[in-house]
Amino acid sequence: MSSIKLYPELYNHKHSSNLYPLVITTNVVMVVDIIINHSPLSCLTFALTTLGTAVIIWRRELNGLLNFVTKLNRRYKFTTPALITLGTFSLLDALSTPAKAQFFQNAQTWMTSNFSGAGEAIPLVFNVLRGLFLIYLGISLVRVIQSARQDEDWQNLARTPMIILIAVTVGDILANLIIGSGGTTT
Template sequence: MILDVTINQSLAGIVQLSMFAIGGVAIIWRRKFNRCLNYLVTFNNRYKITSTSLILIGTALFLDAFATPAHAQFFQNAETWMTGQFTGADEAITLSFNVLRGLFILYLGISLVRVVQAARQDEDWQNLARTPMIILIAVTMGDILANLIIGSGGGAAGGGGGAGGG
């Protein structure tokens, strides 16, 4: 997270890092944090800042954090390596990896909806969540192993290092 803030220098990253630091400090110095929360309550009462405005500001910061392009995609280094090795098939390789990523995201999204529905209906949602979690771990391990095999994503054609795998 510190490296991301150092490289990208986005306001949302700085806010997220500071919130993480505040959370760690709050755990360590709980009494002092309670005094700080009391100060925030009096500040809120004095200037009449509503919860809705705080939620809107938080939502804007959250969306700003996720509006940046994703640099850590699954199998990004493998895609870079394959396009460097098979120079004539650049578009087909990119399309194949993007289709695999899209199918993976759709599967996880559908599984998440099924798990939430099962939890809302007081059914056994843990068994439904087990299979997508195993698949997520398997894909992540596959990406890590592919990065170990191909290295930084550079091939014989001189392709630069990829942005890393998720």
């Protein structure tokens, strides 16, 4: 059976014209990601996105190539190990980068630079707050998953942690607006 008979909506040009702006926007975002994060994962994601864009736009012209790759995969089964290797590399690359997003990092830097007599107390307080927040979110997530598995009303349980997460995020944004860049004052 041909793929046109199985998935006729993929070959309907009336609906695919709405897809092009989204695909182009995705490629632009990938270029910005490469500019910001100079990592192999960003380049790999951009390459796969560009390849996917080419396949979407020129799918009729590439139909013979895609059929050849499908036959090759059926015969030699090379695609699955290659994708597993590629996925493992991407996952290890993503996990090996340091976490850059810490809430209240600028506030901690500002307080440490302006209250130098406090020593290690300010980083300790902020790290304890971060730890308590992460423990609370973890426990809440476990409770929400358990209630969803038991067909209970998990949405009410998820509402409070989401409100607290939003409140902490807004608090971090407001703290950044108040203190500025987090550097020392002159």
